[in-house]
Amino acid sequence: MKIRFLPRFALGAALFLAASGAALADRTPSPAGAEAYIVSPKDGAKVKGPVTVVFGLKGMGIAPAGIKFDNTGHHHLLIDTEVPANLSLPLAADEHNVHFGKGQTETTLTLPPGKHTLQLLLADSLHTPHEPAVISKKITITVQ
């Protein structure tokens, strides 16, 4: 493509349209009744570290990140943080928002002693939550 012959403003406009189009794209639908839940530990549990967290999912399947397939997604574990206000954006990836893009269904965490919250959020092949979002109950555990 000989884009070097395009006026600079035209290329800028095309990039802007591509970016805004992506932002306006519909979120991936989740089926009715889909549910994410934390199998263990139980809400209110007092545990010794390291903590193994087992993820549960009903009504949908797991697919690795980057694999687009109906009614699937991959888990994200929100640690000591809230569900993002804007669910139309890909989820952050940091120590509070951990992606399981290989399709993992459990993890082991080393958390400092004290209270911690854990919550699962499923997201699509591009790490954006489904519509409606598939979010587990938030649990609180105490690491001794």
Ligand SMILES: [Cu+2]
């Ligand atoms: Cu992800």
